[in-house]
Amino acid sequence: MRKILFVIVLPLLLSCAPSKPLQLPLSYEGHEKGNGELINCSKELFFLDTRKNKSMGQMSGFPVGSDTNIADWLAQATVIHFGKGVKVNWSTKSGEPENWFLELKNVYAKHQSTSVAATTVFILRNRAQRFKKVYRGNVTRVNWASGEAETQEVLNQALKDGLTKMKPDLIRICKQNEPV
Amino acid sequence: MKDVKKILAVVIIAILSGCASTYKIPMTKEFYESKKGIHLGTFMAQKEIDARMPISTAGSAVGVQFGLLGALIGSAIDSSNNNNNLTNKENQIAPLRDSLIDFDINHLYHEEATKTVNTFEWMNIYKITNVSDYERVVFDEDQYFLKLDSSYALTKNFDSLEFFTYATIYKIKKTSKKKDKETVLFRNLYKYVSPVSALVQRSDEESNQARLSIEQWYETEILKLDELKKSKRKAKRRSLTKSKNKKLEEQTGPYTWGERNLAMAKYWSKNDAALIKQHLNEALVEVSKMIKLDLSDLKPIDEYKKDKSIETYKRGLQVVAKSEGRVIVRDIESGMAGQLCSLSIETDYRRCIRNF
Numbered sequence: 384m385r386k387i388l389f390v391i392v393l394p395l396l397l398s399c400a401p402s403k404p405l406q407l408p409l410s411y412e413g414h415e416k417g418n419g420e421l422i423n424c425s426k427e428l429f430f431l432d433t434r435k436n437k438s439m440g441q442m443s444g445f446p447v448g449s450d451t452n453i454a455d456w457l458a459q460a461t462v463i464h465f466g467k468g469v470k471v472n473w474s475t476k477s478g479e480p481e482n483w484f485l486e487l488k489n490v491y492a493k494h495q496s497t498s499v500a501a502t503t504v505f506i507l508r509n510r511a512q513r514f515k516k517v518y519r520g521n522v523t524r525v526n527w528a529s530g531e532a533e534t535q536e537v538l539n540q541a542l543k544d545g546l547t548k549m550k551p552d553l554i555r556i557c558k559q560n561e562p563v
Numbered sequence: 564m565k566d567v568k569k570i571l572a573v574v575i576i577a578i579l580s581g582c583a584s585t586y587k588i589p590m591t592k593e594f595y596e597s598k599k600g601i602h603l604g605t606f607m608a609q610k611e612i613d614a615r616m617p618i619s620t621a622g623s624a625v626g627v628q629f630g631l632l633g634a635l636i637g638s639a640i641d642s643s644n645n646n647n648n649l650t651n652k653e654n655q656i657a658p659l660r661d662s663l664i665d666f667d668i669n670h671l672y673h674e675e676a677t678k679t680v681n682t683f684e685w686m687n688i689y690k691i692t693n694v695s696d697y698e699r700v701v702f703d704e705d706q707y708f709l710k711l712d713s714s715y716a717l718t719k720n721f722d723s724l725e726f727f728t729y730a731t732i733y734k735i736k737k738t739s740k741k742k743d744k745e746t747v748l749f750r751n752l753y754k755y756v757s758p759v760s761a762l763v764q765r766s767d768e769e770s771n772q773a774r775l776s777i778e779q780w781y782e783t784e785i786l787k788l789d790e791l792k793k794s795k796r797k798a799k800r801r802s803l804t805k806s807k808n809k810k811l812e813e814q815t816g817p818y819t820w821g822e823r824n825l826a827m828a829k830y831w832s833k834n835d836a837a838l839i840k841q842h843l844n845e846a847l848v849e850v851s852k853m854i855k856l857d858l859s860d861l862k863p864i865d866e867y868k869k870d871k872s873i874e875t876y877k878r879g880l881q882v883v884a885k886s887e888g889r890v891i892v893r894d895i896e897s898g899m900a901g902q903l904c905s906l907s908i909e910t911d912y913r914r915c916i917r918n919f
Contacts, residue, residue, distance in 0.1 A: 523650040
């Protein structure tokens with residue numbers, strides 16, 4: 384009986400743990416449905432990826448990477464949470480001071496003990512209006528198997544948390560012409 | 564029976580001698596004098612400042628690297644505690660992380676570590692790799708590799724910063740197998756402990772403000788009692804008074820552990836996190852000093868233990884160097900014997916040998 388259990392459990396365990404770096408096909412579609420509360424925005428947002436390191440943390444000591452353009456992943460999420468009324472342009476430089484910039488400073492998952500924590504960090508910035516605010520999405524959950532789907536899910540949750548925290552300010556920015 | 568005793572004695576001696584082994588592996592005189600070409604790799608895989616967290620291991624930690632499915636059932640109980648601890652810690656440290664958002668410690672670390680190693684005349688550095696990520700370095704040929712692997716974190720109660728650098732020299736030999744053969748030629752740990760900051764207490768102003776707001780809430784609620792039926796008023800009043808007392812206890816008494824950690828994170832993040840930046844910069848300097856003092860020190864720890872001419876700092880710790888207000892000590896007793904630690908003379912020496 385023990386032998387049978389061993390034979391069944393061992394392959395399961397071996398298949399659970401990543402044995403090489405995780406390459407996530409990052410996708411936000413299907414994670415969340417749009418709630419219909421769309422923002423009509425008079426401003427354009429310029430997205431900047433200012434991450435110093437492009438890996439997305441580690442699971443079981445292996446780096447987490449993505450084979451998808453991070454901008455596509457964020458685009459899917461912003462459409463779902465902000466609606467198509469918010470125009471997001473993908474930018475590579477900081478540009479005009481009066482523009483609104485959405486900087487991605489960090490996105491990572493990390494496995495610690497039997498838990499996994501994921502973090503996203505954004506900065507919403509407008510140099511002309513001297514506006515700079517950090518939005519931090521944080522999610523912690525039990526780490527079942529350090530698997531690809533699990534890592535993808537916790538990163539999606541952290542992205543949702545960060546965007547949700549940003550939403551009230553974004554609504555004000557979009558609706559008002561005065562400095563925020 | 565005699566045989567069993569003999570086997571037991573052999574096993575126990577083997578176990579005990581294992582316990583007494585030192586962490587530091589000094590390099591041999593031959594290797595030191597050979598001036599071999601060395602590939603230097605400086606590693607700092609951390610994305611943001613971290614804090615130690617209390618980890619529950621009452622069940623079992625077996626297989627935690629494979630996630631909960633890889634652990635024993637006992638770990639399921641621990642996991643819920645650990646999950647809460649991690650959630651709390653991540654939330655508590657957030658203000659400090661936000662204030663360090665544009666401070667690139669990884670870059671400063673690579674610069675300082677590279678500069679330090681480049682001053683060694685006895686070491687022939689022919690290649691440098693800086694890794695600020697979880698990347699793995701792939702070796703394309705046999706080589707000697709000096710790995711400086713660093714990390715930093717606040718202590719569990721957020722009162723001090725600790726910076727660790729693990730230094731290891733490997734002889735890497737390419738094999739036909741997937742994994743290269745690695746032989747450790749040198750190994751040691753360098754630990755920096757920052758001066759300890761006093762734990763933030765709830766101020767009288769904060770307590771008074773909270774008391775005032777609770778009293779106002781209570782009075783408003785009491786006034787609403789008139790709207791209730793007479794029979795229900797007494798019970799409601801009792802319930803309100805109970806809530807009021809609980810709120811007063813929570814919001815005007817000493818901070819809970821979590822509240823205090825959050826207050827400490829806010830304390831560290833004051834003035835654009837100037838104090839923690841100062842400690843991080845000091846850590847880089849102190850770790851450099853320790854690497855310079857230790858890397859080419861070929862003397863085994865056993866000889867240091869016997870050497871009575873060396874000044875003892877505290878039990879199990881020898882003085883290696885002193886500078887204004889700080890001391891670098893050598894651990895000759897703990898399981899990590901050989902490690903060097905830099906601490907302020909006002910700091911509890913046990914921070915060098917225990918996890919705080």
